[in-house]
Amino acid sequence: MRLRYRQVTRGQGKIFQRLTVEGKGSALGSLEVRSTTSEGNVVPSSIYRLGEEEFVIVVPVLDLPQCVELFSVSADGGRSLLDSHNVSPGWAKNKSRINTALKNEEAESIRNIDSKNRLNKSEITIDRVCFNAWDNNDIVHISVVSLAPPRHDWGEVPGLVLLDSNGREVQDGIAEPIVLSDRIEERGYYSRRHVTYSVRIARDLWSFVVWVRPRDGEDSFVTIQDFELQAWRDRWHFDTLSADFDEAYPEWxxxxxxxxxxxxxxxxxxxxxxxxxxxxxxxxxxxxxxxxxxxxxxxxxxxxxxxxxxxxxxxxxxxxxxxxxxxxxxxxxxxxxxxxxxxxxxxxxxxxxxxxxxxxxxxxxxxxxxxxxxxxxxxxxxxxxxxxxxxxxxxxxxxxxxxxxxxxxxxxxxxxxxxxxxxxxxxxxxxxxxxxxxxxxxxxxxxxxxxxxxxxxxxxxxxxxxxxxxxxxxxxxxxxxxxPDAKSFTSNAGQLSVQGHLDRCHIPAKAVIRPKFDNIFQLDFELEEEPLVSIVIPSRDESGMLGRCVDSLYRSSYKNFEVVIVENGSREPETFALYDSLAREHERVSVVTYPLQGDEFNFSKLVNFGARRSKGDLILLLNNDTEVVSPGWLTQMVGRCLRDDVGAVGAKLLYPDGTIQHAGVSFHLTFPDHLGQLMPDMSPNYFNLLNFTQDVTAVTGACLLTRRELFDRLGGFDETDFTVAYNDVDYCLRLGELGYHVVYCAESVLTHYESVSRGSDLGGEKAVRHCAERANLLRRWPSYFVEGDPMLSPYIAKDGKYRKLNFLI
Incomplete structure (x- = not known):
């Protein structure tokens, strides 16, 4: 048996080397590779079969030499070393340049071969790289998509490891990867799993290897090179460049x-x-x-x-x-x-x-x-x-x-x-x-x-x-x-100004200076009595998620609330066991069963059904995939909602990695969108407005507090035109039409476990329904699509969730 290493080329941060095994015989079995850096760290590697005797070895481009070992694996799992050889970055670079210069077709044919052979492999892509100004780190969202036969037992989420350009596991400036979403879809002849991870990396990290290691199946990896990472960072900068930081402003x-x-x-x-x-x-x-x-x-x-x-x-x-x-x-x-x-x-x-x-x-x-x-x-x-x-x-x-x-x-x-x-x-x-x-x-x-x-x-x-x-x-x-520090006394004088306003308007709150902010204030409400809040949660299965949500509610400092779970077609025994458990462990938890008709899903009907069967003067609509972060969240929301001029109050919702899911809803020319979505929490974007309580055009129904008298007066959510989407926006716009403020409360913080890619996979009937409901919103509220959001200046770009400068007027 003779091993011949032939053409070498590089592509997409990987080294591809062609291998011919001559006279191996049927007893050789399958081949495996392992790569180790000169420092002794194991790094990912793969081998692909081209023919009976032709293979391609793939290893990442690193700054250190690697020792690549080739093993023969017998049918009973035994492994024997066939060969080992060194691959240095300089050698691989020169070989690749020579093959490219000579237009070597055999070398070109093996470039990026792993993207052509995805069976048992995962496709790894970077979704975005966000800069977090508070800790000078980047937040990287990584998608891993895997395919398998129908009804595959996927098991646990694949492990994910990041390596630096020397093959060392990234430690400094990185937290453990967070799973933002894990979706499994059955698509007829195959099953598809889409996992989105979030990791934090140090700002001075310029290239890294993403290594996915599933419980079963083969490892996969990609190398993110310095120019690619810089491109992602630049894209985030320009996509989120708010008007106050835009260097083109003087000319504008x-x-x-x-x-x-x-x-x-x-x-x-x-x-x-x-x-x-x-x-x-x-x-x-x-x-x-x-x-x-x-x-x-x-x-x-x-x-x-x-x-x-x-x-x-x-x-x-x-x-x-x-x-x-x-x-x-x-x-x-x-x-x-x-x-x-x-x-x-x-x-x-x-x-x-x-x-x-x-x-x-x-x-x-x-x-x-x-x-x-x-x-x-x-x-x-x-x-x-x-x-x-x-x-x-x-x-x-x-x-x-x-x-x-x-x-x-x-x-x-x-x-x-x-x-x-x-x-x-x-x-x-x-x-x-x-x-x-x-x-x-x-x-x-x-x-x-x-x-x-x-x-x-x-x-x-x-x-x-x-x-x-x-x-x-x-x-x-x-x-x-x-x-702001030049006249530090301004903070105390500002606090006095806010407090005077609260006292004159008989608002039961104390104005306090916000930590980490100059001349910024928050209201600490001191309610003489707590009105009953009815927390309405539509739910179908997902018992673990619902249990976490309800348990977190009882960690709130506000105590006078009831929880009304609207059961909507659950099938799993664990769900009904959870209902019994929650009723035993917590006070004022009830389950009301919506009379489901076929496969109908009408979120507005569920909300209205639950609200009609609740008792509180205030109604809080809450998604079952949320979890309370700040204990005083409900006090903050109730204190504002009790004002006669306020119609609805929403909260700051964060994805599990601390990026913003919702900080109020804005309008632009195509559809409503969440302000600051995917910005890191506490981002200073556009004068820190994402962190300040303020009036907005609308808030999401994932966490929306309103007074019962107003909910009943408006007939609740629209069950005909907005069955699933935009019902919350429509409700807020109707409140605004009557002269009521809609408040985004930045001090009320919850985690929302909604997928960061929600909506991107809409297809078929869901897509048709979504478009129809958007059309209904356009028909009912055309001025918002033509004139834009009244709470945003016309000089803010119409896709205004990042408050960019509008160059189109």
Whole structure:
């Protein structure tokens, strides 16, 4: 018997070597290979038969030499070593280059042969690589698809190992692989298993080998090379690049700002209502270039009915006083109020308010600038809605002459305002409303605008958001725009502002500063009594999943709830045994059986059926594949749902690997989608909004809390047009139509074990039904598909779940 190693080539991170076994005889049996690095680590390897005497050995491309051993395996399982030889990375690379240069057809024929021989092998692919900014690691989602004869006994999930480029098992920066989904499908003549894993890898890992080791069957492996991994990282970066980090923004803004011709038209336009604006600017040792820029941006307004009140709290600064005097003498609209001493920004501002003569008082920082069409845009808004009492606009930051970090704000969002001061600039309030208030004290220094927004909004008839970037917030040492730590007192003042709002509105909660965030707040509710919450869970088999869900509910700090399980065609004995067990172990657990008709599955009917058989004043719709993470989740949701202006509250849902499954629902041109889906939890994407409680257009029915009176008033979920999909979205839109807020509660966190690839495998009747229900949503709510999500700016891309900059307008 003679062994001949022949052509060598490389492809897709693997080395392929042709082997001829001459005169082996029938007693040789089958062949196996084993590869070991020069450090002694076993790495994956495979052998494929080409013919009676022709084979191909496959090993991964590594940075270290490998010793490849060839074994003969007899019918009784005995193994004997036939040969061993070394494969070095440099040798394999040179051999492959020579064969490629010579256009060696035999070498080309064995390249990637493993992709052509999938019998008993798994297909391994990378789905995505996500960057986790909090721990500087990447999250890698890996799909493993295996085929087998029908009704195959698949057994346990295959083991998955990652090796670095030296063949060592990856340890640093990686957690144990997490199984995100495991789906088995019978497709007539074959069975298919699709497992999705999630692993964390260190950011400095540049190539790795994925090695899948099933209980039975053959091992499979792929090598992810440095250029492939970089491509995945780049793809994630650009797919999720939110507007505030987009380096193309300065050019984008230049094409979207008001043109000279438009400004001239505005100057000549005489509006039916011509409000007068008093712009109050507290000045304290302002650098002259900053003052010049600020004053110049005000005097350059296309709308000219305003006064500029410069409240100078630095009388000893002669250069500054002279420059202000020059502006006062040059333009009658500029007035100076000189203070004997610096009283702090709140009290200084109060002096400007008392001196203001306009219909609206605007608050401008002494080092910032505004666009020339800001006041015209505000006056135009007042003409559109004469009952407007508070206005604000979008903004960005001015850093060393470059515009960066645009903030395209949502329309009026009171729950977000309790999380952070998202309104900030340029705040304009009606003077007649302001006159009704007692002016605040210096305890609000650093958050005086946050406090003012709360006070005016509590009395305002209408709050208007001008959807344009009209304010440039300068970044420089000492500014809060450049560093929230520059004025650390702002967090305490902001907390005081939020608490004052809660107290005045009789909301039973304490405002606390969120850990890890500057100037961000959460509400800790202190309910005098807990109303009964009916938790309605539709369920069919999957007893292990349901048991985990229900058990986790009883770890909640909120205790006054009942669990109503809607039984829907279960067949497994374990399910009914679980029902009995849950009723024995926990209080207030009941099972109601839906009268199933044939193979019908109508999720809306199940929800409505369970709700009608529950007792609580509040109804929580919950999927059986969820698990409570934060013990205070239900208290947070109930506290908000009890408000008269709130119709529904949803939670933050995470996949098992900590990436986001749901952080509110947004609309774009094709269908609703989950905000931030697949972003790592606590992602800073777009001003950290994924982590802040706020009002949204809709929330998922996988965890949705609503008041019974509203659920009954709307007739629950629509059982005709939305049997499975979009029933939750439709319900939230109907609430919004009645004027109720829908709240995404970021502090209420649950794990959702829904597959990350859910929906991608829709086919046949399911796909037809899904398309029909999407069409029903389009027919009923066409404005959302045409105009987009009202809670997202038109300058956010229409596939807005990552809040990317819209380059199509």
């Amino acid at each position: 803004f230049r094409s979207h700002k008001a043109s000279r011709s438009l400004l001239e038209i505005q100057r000549r336009t005489r509006l039916a209502i011509q409000p007068r604006f008093s712009i109050v600017v507290p000045v304290f040792n302002t650098p002259i270039p900053f003052l010049d820029d600020m004053v110049g941006s005000v005097l350059g307004q296309s709308y000219e009915d305003f006064e500029l009140l410069l409240v100078n709290a630095s009388p000893d600064n002669r250069e500054l006083a002279d420059r202000i005097a020059r502006y006062v003498n040059a333009d009658r609209r500029v007035r100076e109020l000189t203070l004997d001493e610096n009283l702090g920004i709140t009290l200084n501002t109060n002096q400007g308010i008392l001196a203001a003569s306009g219909d609206f008082v605007c608050f401008l920082d002494h080092d910032d600038v505004i666009e020339p069409d800001l006041l015209f845009s505000y006056a135009e808004a007042v003409n559109q809605r004469p009952d407007t009492d508070l206005l604000y606009c979008d903004e960005d930051k001015l850093q060393e002459g470059t515009l960066v970090s645009p903030f395209f704000k949502p329309d009026w969002n009171p729950d977000l305002l309790c999380s952070c001061n998202y309104v900030t600039h340029l705040l304009a309030v009606r003077k007649s409303v302001l006159d009704e208030l007692e002016l605040p004290g210096r305890e609000f220094d650093g958050a005086q605008d946050h406090n003012m927004t709360f006070r005016i909004s509590e009395l305002a008839r209408h709050v208007h958001h001008v959807r344009k970037v009209l304010y440039h917030w300068r970044i420089h040492p000492g500014s809060t725009a450049g560093s």
